[in-house]
Amino acid sequence: MGEIIRGKPVADRITEEVKLSVEKLKNAGLFPKLAILRVGNDPSDLAYERGALTRMEKCGIEAEVFELSDDVSEDSLISHLEYISDRQDINGILIFRPLPGHLDENRIKHFISPEKDVDCFSPANVAKILEGDKTGFSPATPSAVMEILKFYHIDLQGKHCVVLGRSMVVGKPLSMLLLGQHATVTICHSKTKDLKNICRMADVLIAAVGRAKMVDESFVKEGAIVIDVGINSDDEGNLIGDVDFESCIDKASMITPVPGGVGSVTTSVLAQHVLKACEVSSFFPGH
Numbered sequence: 001m002g003e004i005i006r007g008k009p010v011a012d013r014i015t016e017e018v019k020l021s022v023e024k025l026k027n028a029g030l031f032p033k034l035a036i037l038r039v040g041n042d043p044s045d046l047a048y049e050r051g052a053l054t055r056m057e058k059c060g061i062e063a064e065v066f067e068l069s070d071d072v073s074e075d076s077l078i079s080h081l082e083y084i085s086d087r088q089d090i091n092g093i094l095i096f097r098p099l100p101g102h103l104d105e106n107r108i109k110h111f112i113s114p115e116k117d118v119d120c121f122s123p124a125n126v127a128k129i130l131e132g133d134k135t136g137f138s139p140a141t142p143s144a145v146m147e148i149l150k151f152y153h154i155d156l157q158g159k160h161c162v163v164l165g166r167s168m169v170v171g172k173p174l175s176m177l178l179l180g181q182h183a184t185v186t187i188c189h190s191k192t193k194d195l196k197n198i199c200r201m202a203d204v205l206i207a208a209v210g211r212a213k214m215v216d217e218s219f220v221k222e223g224a225i226v227i228d229v230g231i232n233s234d235d236e237g238n239l240i241g242d243v244d245f246e247s248c249i250d251k252a253s254m255i256t257p258v259p260g261g262v263g264s265v266t267t268s269v270l271a272q273h274v275l276k277a278c279e280v281s282s283f284f285p286g287h
């Protein structure tokens, strides 16, 4: 039976580290602060926001929520984003995506300050991930996956990592981060042929497809590490991963649960990013 690798110890360690660093910053007169920009009242955004606010509080980071109605105009949203980007007391900005369909993310993303873009919305930060430039911010979820792999001492060098999913929020950036750790990476998506056989070649299989329990034991090589990024819900509102945990646990050597896996690490990574943004702003005042 595989080892269940949980997110909580990872999140706890990051939180403790961030908290200590925040205390040092405060002693030096710097007060890290996150702004959350939310359009509408999507239940999953609200749930994540609650988690993020609790985590920031635990870390000693201040947070302010900017709530806009779901029929906000693109120009009004951009004005808000510019206003928040210009605020000297705010170091990090999280904007919930996807935005409602009438808002053009491809235009809006240019108006967030890259130095405050703690969840990698700005093209400047996306480019840095591609370049392997660690001065930027990668999105919280792929970073959370990397933190879990690091915490459980999973050496990626030379390993074959198969990433199921190619979104800009998870699959693509995660693939670049894995590559940065010298893994050999295969990216799969809805048009991939022979999907199961490719997945069965993985030393590390990471599922981010948004399809409940799609990955069963027939996708998993004996002894593989299985990371489940998926968050789906059933009719009763229970959270379900993209991996059929019960089916895979005997074959995998390590496996993350849902809930209690990747999702529990993301807000601590967000706090880590706000801290980094605050530290950088102290080197370059005015950003």
Ligand code: NAP
Pocket (backbone or CB within 6 Å): 141, 164, 165, 166, 167, 168, 169, 170, 171, 188, 189, 190, 191, 192, 195, 207, 208, 209, 210, 211, 229, 230, 231, 232, 242, 262, 263, 266
């Ligand atoms: P997304 O934007 O919908 O992307 C899903 C990806 O999976 C796409 O690349 C899609 O391929 C691929 N895909 C869909 N069906 C497939 C199939 N049958 N076979 C192979 N590939 C398939 O979703 P996302 O935003 O990346 O999120 C993925 C999952 O992670 C969701 O469950 C989401 O709720 C979860 N998530 C979790 C966290 C967290 O903190 N744990 C954060 C964000 C997201 P195409 O590109 O070809 O369409």
